[in-house]
Amino acid sequence: MIVSTNPQKYRNGDTHYPFRPHSDFWYLTGFKEPETVAVFSKKHYTIFLQEKNPAREIWDGERLGIAKALQTLDANQAYPINELKAQLPLLIKEATTLYYDFKACALDNDIIECLDGAKTQSLGEHLHEMRLIKEDNEIVLMQKAADISIQAHQLAMQQAKIGLAGLFEYEVVSIFDAEFRKNNAEHAYTPIVAGGKNGCILHYIKNDQVLNEGDLLLIDVGCEVEGYAADITRTFPVDGKFSQAQRQIYQIVLEAQLAAIACIKPGEVVIKPHQIASKLSNKA
Template sequence: MSDWFARRARLAAQLPAGAVAVLATAPERRRNGDSDYPYRHDSSFYYLCGFPEPEAVLVIVAGQRPRSLLFCREKNAEREIWDGFRYGPEAAQTAFGVDEAYPIDDLDVHLAELLADAPALYLPLARDAALDARARGWLDSVRAQARKGVQAPAVLGDLTPLVEEMRLIKDAGELATMEQAGRISAQAHARAMRAVRPGMPEYALEAELLYEFRRHGAQAPAYPSIVAGGANACVLHYVANNALLRDGDLVLIDAGCELDGYASDITRTFPVNGRFSPAQRDLYELVLAAQAAAIATIAPGRRVAEVHEAALRVLTQGMLDLGLITHLVSLEQALEQRLYLPFYMHGTSHWLGMDVHDCGNYKDVHHSERPSRLLETGMVLTVEPGIYVRAAEGVPREFWNTGIRIEDDAAVTAHGARLLSAGAPKTVREIEDLMQHD
C-alpha cells in the first residue's frame, strides 16, 4: 500500500495545484458467446493503486495534500456467487489506501463537481475512447455552469508520459518481483531442455513451460510463447507452435511468465537431440559472444543504443568470418552498408516491466538532437541478439534454416548489469550437460 500511496503523491507533485488526473483500468473483453478473455488490468492504473477488478477508475486531485479517489463496483452478493469476490468501495478504500472510494455509477456526478474551477484535467489522451467521450461529458457539465461563475479546466493534459516515465525506473519491490518472475521462467526453460525429444510437437514443449509457470505461482504467460523448431525459428514472431521437432534441428523458445503484474522475457535455443552440430555451435557461440559484449556495456551513464551497437559489431564480424556476408568488405563497411540485415533484422533491447515491451522513451527528450537516452539505476531491459539464416543461394548450406536467439533480462545497477534471468542454462556446455544427464 505504501508504494501505491508514494506513487500517487509523486504523480500529483508533477501536476498544477488543483489539477485532476483520471485513469481507468482495462475493460473486460468478450472472447465469444458469453465467455470473456481472462481479465488483465491496465498496467498504469495498477501501478498507481493495485486494484485488480474491472470497471474501476482512479482520480487524483493535486495539491499540497493530494487526494485519491477510487470508483469501483459495489458489493453484490448475487454476482459474487457467479463471478467471485468483489471488494466494494468500503473495503477497497482500506485495502488500497485511497482517501475516498465510491460506486462506479457515481463517477460522472463526482467528476463534474471535482472539475468545477479546476485548472487542468489530465487523462491518457487518445488511449481510451470511452474515457475520452466520458470526459467530454464532464467538461460539458461544468461549462454549462459558466453563467454562475464556474470555470471549466483551461488545460487538457496527457497523463501517459508522466506515468510512463515513473514506471521506467523500478523500485526495490518491483525488482524483487521481476527477479522472482525471472527465476520461474528460467526453471521453465530448463524444464523444456530436459523434456524435449525428437518427434515431439512444439505445443507439447509449450505445455511444459505453462505447467512450470503456473505451479510456481505465476498468473499467466507474459506474452504468447514462441516454440520454434528448425526453420520456424527464422520467423521472429512465430506462435503457431504446431510443427514436429526434428532430430538434428535446434529449437528456439522465447517465453516468460507474468507474476503479480510484472513480466519476464527469456529466450534460449538448444538442440532437439541434445547435441549441437559444429555449424550450430559456431552460430550459437557467435550469438552468445554478441550478448556478452552487449551486457558489458550496461551501466548508468551509458546510452541505451550502445547495447545494440556492441552486439551488432560482434555479430557482423562473425558473419564475415563464417562466410554469411560474402562481400569483400571491412567490418566498418559491412556495418555502414547494413549487410547484416538478412541475418539480423531486429533491435537488441527493449524496456521490460509491467508490460513485456514496457513503456518509456528510448530517446533523450531533453536533448535537441534527440540522442539515445542514458541508462539509469533501476531501469530493466532485455538483451537479445540473434541470427537467422534462411535457405538462400550463396549462403553456406550447413547454416540453412537455423535461427538462434539468446535473451536475458538485465537490471541496471550502480555496478553494471544484474541479470534477473541468470538461472536459465545458456552456455553450450551447460545446455548439453543438462540435456544429456536427464
C-alpha cells in the first residue's frame, strides 16, 4: 500500500501556499510535513520524508527528520525522500497486490516510475470505507469543528439583526476568519458569502459585493480542526426581516430539512434523507 502527500506549492517569489497534507495520508500516518511517502505491508511500515536542513528550518520551521521518524511515527524504516526511487522498487518487489491512487504532482510521477507498469488497485475505495467509521477521538474533533462553525454562524446572524445592509460580503467573511483563528481552526474550504443574486452561483467565492437591504444572504462556511471539517450553509435576510415570499420559501426548505433529519437512524439507507427532502420540496 503506497500513499503520498504533495510537495509545497509556491505562491509567488519565495512564499508558499499554506500546506495541508492529503487527507488519506494524514489519516494513515498522522504526519503533516510535505513531500512524504508512506509504504505499508503486512510486516512493515516505511516512511520517506525530508531530511533535517538547518538552513531551510530557519525559514520554514523544524522538520522531524530521519532520526526521529521511527519513534515518533512508529515506523519500521525511514529514508530521505530523495532515496524514494532507489528504495521503493525493493519494498514492493514481492507484493502480490499493490494499492495506490495517483495524484498529479512530481512526487507521484516518481512513484509511477518505480511501479514500472505494475498493476494497482485503488486504495481510496477501501480506505474511504474505513474512514466512514469514526473513533471516539475523531468524533471529538468533528464536534469541535461543528461547535466553532456554529458559533461563527451565530455571530454573523446576530450582526444581521443590527443590520448588514451597506457592508460588503468580505466583511461578513471576516467574522468567520476571526472566530476560526481565535479557536486555532482553519477554513475547511473557500468561504461562500453571497448576497442577493450571488446566492444562485453554487460556488461563489468572490465575496466582494455590497449587501443590499431586502436581499437574502447565503453563507456556506465551515472550519477544519486537525483535518476534520464542518460544512454549514444558512440563508437569512440582510436586514434581519423576511419578505412574505422569502419567508414562504424559507419555511418550505426548513420543513424539508427537519423531516430529513427526523428520519436519520442506525440502519437507514444513506439516501433516504435526500429522498424525503426532495419529495417535500417538489410537492411544495
